[in-house]
Amino acid sequence: MRIAVIGTGYVGLVSGTCFSEFGHDVICIDKDAEKITSLNAGKVPIFEPGLQAMIEKNSRSGYLKFGTDLKTAVEDADAVFIAVGTPSRRGDGQADLTYVYAAAREIATALTGYTVVVTKSTVPVGTGREVERILRETSPEADFDVVSNPEFLREGAAIEDFMRPDRVIVGTTEKRAQEVMGEIYRPLSLFQTPLVITSLESSELTKYAGNAFLATKITFINEIADLCEKVGADVHDVARGIGLDRRIGAKFLHPGPGFGGSCFPKDTRALFQTSIEEGSPLRIVDTVIDINEKRKMEMAERVIDACGGSVSGKQIAVLGLTFKPDTDDMRESPSLDILPALVAGGAIIRAYDPEGMEEARNLLADVDFCNSSYATLEGADALVIITEWNEFRALDLTRVKSMMKSPVMVDLRNIYDPHDMALKGFTYRSIGRPN
Missing domain, CATH: 3.40.50.720 (NAD(P)-binding Rossmann-like Domain)
Known part of the structure; x- marks a missing residue:
């Protein structure tokens, strides 16, 4: 398959590189010419174990390229992945979709033949429908489908997570789009990786719900740790005792100074803001955000x-x-x-x-x-x-x-x-x- 990845941040760079490792022809596009020059020279802008070696390998083989020409990349692609940043918006904490929608407009002008346009960036529910509307408004004659395909990459273990995922979520009800996505991820069939087909909305919400649940587990064990100190218990014994319950599981039950990074803080805030806008406030998520900020x-x-x-x-x-x-x-x-x-x-x-x-x-x-x-x-x-x-x-x-x-x-x-x-x-x- 011919794949164009728009954005060479953490998600775009890891995803594009791993797709090339699958044997697909991948070009990663970014407006930052200096960054693209550095990538073509073998200089990777982020530290992620195994990424440098994989980029070098697939660049030498010709499966992986980097460039700034979005139009040519999209014209040649079977699938275009939008992997631009969605930082927290000032004021309300909702995800800023400026870059996603700008990418959609630019992609629309370059579409030729049937193309699957995939949102890989973490986006609130409804974003895929808006991307579809922008594409249709900009290029009424274009032949495309919009798919949600959220990432579940842990920093520090992203290569393993991409190459051996627990599941792949594909949000689309369109048969042609499902077939393209199935072909893109076909190499994972060797490991019998579940391909979960959902609607756009369900896929988008799955990403946020997953991160919010993990953030809640971290916050829960941190509060239990505080109680352990008061009563003379050992939080590691408690965590092991509850983690062996298969309904709970042992992961994300290690106490610490609170969660950080590019996902959990941003995604919990965005999910809570969505819940407020829709009139169904997620009070647990709101509490998790508050406790985590105070804990630091x-x-x-x-x-x-x-x-x-x-x-x-x-x-x-x-x-x-x-x-x-x-x-x-x-x-x-x-x-x-x-x-x-x-x-x-x-x-x-x-x-x-x-x-x-x-x-x-x-x-x-x-x-x-x-x-x-x-x-x-x-x-x-x-x-x-x-x-x-x-x-x-x-x-x-x-x-x-x-x-x-x-x-x-x-x-x-x-x-x-x-x-x-x-x-x-x-x-x-x-x-x-x-x-």
Whole structure:
């Protein structure tokens, strides 16, 4: 199949690359000429394990190309995937569809022959119908169908998620469009991946409902963790006990400083706004949003409390800045709330992240960025772990203690054992476990 992907952000770049790995002829289009030049030179703008190698492989084989000429790409395509950004709109939190609708208008002028136009971007219910209306209004004679095909990619594991997904959602009732989408995803039949055919509206809502449910699980276990601290229980025992129930499942039951990233915060806000507009408010989702925002600030208070009630003039070592490991994504990371709060309290911050430093420098002021984990520790009054990168899981604790002024560790990801830390002489604070 000949596929054009409009947009080379996270979703577009990963999707286009993986489609080329399936053996389809793919061209990824972007208006940013400098970005396209960099991609053609082998420079990938995001960190995602396995992506660089896959791009290089399929570019060499000719299956994957990058360009700025949308018209030619669309004219030659059997399917056109819209994968542009849908950031939160200022004021109400709804998804900003400016780029989606602009792409639809431009695609409409280039359609030749039957083409499937696919919304891959995360969009509110009703967007597909509006894209269809724009295409029809702009090019009344065009032969096309609009399909919703949401992505379910975890940053840090996107290649695996795309190549071996739990399911593929295809929103269309049109037989021709179903056949094209079935051919595009045919390589996944080897793994018997379910192809779920729905209406446009059901597909669009499935994406938001899925992310909102996962965000709710995270928020639920975070609140249970707080209760565990009050009653002397261990949240990991509780999570394992409920997670073994197949109706609940073990995933997304790990306590921490709150969810961040490009999906959960944005998508929960957009879903709630849609529910308000439709007169059916999702009160659970509204509560999840509120609790998660407050939790990030509460993490700063935990650090201050561990330091005796004040961080004024104290040096705090911070490990991990991105919202999760194996990505360089800083969007809505808990660190963006925690570090400024500590700085406001008079703390001196030294921080390190394996992949997020470049972006962090643009977002965090009054922070001394270091080039390694241990470089943050010299003379530190406390160590705070915000992101659970693998290299932070096996620190030489004897060395850590010898470098610090005070052996205080606030572990917001629970990667160390409280009993072991006590034996090693640390004042150790974690989430939802007895100190």
